[in-house]
Amino acid sequence: MAEFSWDVRSPLDRALIAGSYGAQGDAGVALTEIRDFDLVQVMARRGKAAEMVKAAQARFGIAAPETPKAVDTADTALIWSGPDQFLVLSKGGKHTIEALAAAFVGSASLSDQSHARALISISGDKARAMLAKLSSIDLHPDKFRVGAAAATSMDHTSITLWRGKDRADGQPVFNLLVFATFAESLWHTILDSAAEYGVTITHSEKLA
Amino acid sequence: MRIVCPFCGERELGEFTYLGDAKPQRPAADAGEDAVYDYVYLRDNVAGPMSEHWYHGGGCRAWLKVTRNTLTHEISAVEPAAGAGAAKVGA
Ligand SMILES: [Zn+2]
Numbered sequence: 001m002a003e004f005s006w007d008v009r010s011p012l013d014r015a016l017i018a019g020s021y022g023a024q025g026d027a028g029v030a031l032t033e034i035r036d037f038d039l040v041q042v043m044a045r046r047g048k049a050a051e052m053v054k055a056a057q058a059r060f061g062i063a064a065p066e067t068p069k070a071v072d073t074a075d076t077a078l079i080w081s082g083p084d085q086f087l088v089l090s091k092g093g094k095h096t097i098e099a100l101a102a103a104f105v106g107s108a109s110l111s112d113q114s115h116a117r118a119l120i121s122i123s124g125d126k127a128r129a130m131l132a133k134l135s136s137i138d139l140h141p142d143k144f145r146v147g148a149a150a151a152t153s154m155d156h157t158s159i160t161l162w163r164g165k166d167r168a169d170g171q172p173v174f175n176l177l178v179f180a181t182f183a184e185s186l187w188h189t190i191l192d193s194a195a196e197y198g199v200t201i202t203h204s205e206k207l208a
Numbered sequence: 209m210r211i212v213c214p215f216c217g218e219r220e221l222g223e224f225t226y227l228g229d230a231k232p233q234r235p236a237a238d239a240g241e242d243a244v245y246d247y248v249y250l251r252d253n254v255a256g257p258m259s260e261h262w263y264h265g266g267g268c269r270a271w272l273k274v275t276r277n278t279l280t281h282e283i284s285a286v287e288p289a290a291g292a293g294a295a296k297v298g299a
Contacts, residue, residue: 082268083215136220153266
């Protein structure tokens with residue numbers, strides 16, 4: 001039998017070229033791809049939503065979002081993804097599907113999305129202006145506050161968008177999860193949209 | 209046109225897919241051929257408020273029941289369709 005060796009690579013491995021892009025000078029947009037994360041979809045079984053909420057509280061010590069929001073614990077983000085469902089985003093193998101299975105047995109169905117999505121963090125003083133070209137969501141700071149989330153579409157592609165904690169310099173951070181097979185396409189669209197502001201491109205192993 | 213999704217809030221039409229009339233109910237298994245024919249094929253061509261199914265596929269992926277005036281496109285009500293959100297309906 002043939003021996004296979006699977007090489008884990010980011011869906012943006014080819015498209016992402018670290019460095020600067022577009023207009024010269026101070027970059028208005030920073031794009032950081034976050035790699036190597038664990039992502040688990042948790043969906044309540046019929047009539048078990050209240051039990052799922054209880055199980056999440058017991059597991060994470062915090063209420064899972066029941067409206068379009070993202071909440072942080074010390075080592076995870078719980079991100080609303082639809083009615084009676086949320087995503088568990090973490091690093092370091094602490095909240096893998098195997099680790100969560102026992103906590104949600106009987107109340108929710110779990111689905112491992114770790115290698116099914118790309119995670120892009122968008123920040124900078126022109127992040128909002130750039131996203132406004134691609135999104136129909138109102139991202140005004142008073143409307144889309146830190147912790148706000150949306151299941152929406154961007155460039156005809158389903159995405160999960162949420163606002164992270166502001167950067168140390170006070171600039172807003174928007175996190176975006178996109179299906180792996182659409183990531184490269186959306187990445188190029190984002191680059192086109194951001195080019196006029198100047199872009200700094202990196203990838204990181206750390207959650208924003 | 210925009211639809212206020214009960215889960216997501218106000219969203220543009222492009223995030224939704226139209227299914228059609230939300231009124232027809234699946235007949236009982238022994239209801240007979242005429243009832244099934246009506247259910248599958250016969251639709252009222254409503255001029256005015258109509259109950260419709262819409263799918264928020266570009267958002268939360270929930271099915272919605274929308275009351276829309278077919279003459280003006282005015283939407284007077286949006287609610288989760290049966291089964292959309294385990295806690296909200298049919299729990
Ligand atoms: Zn929705």
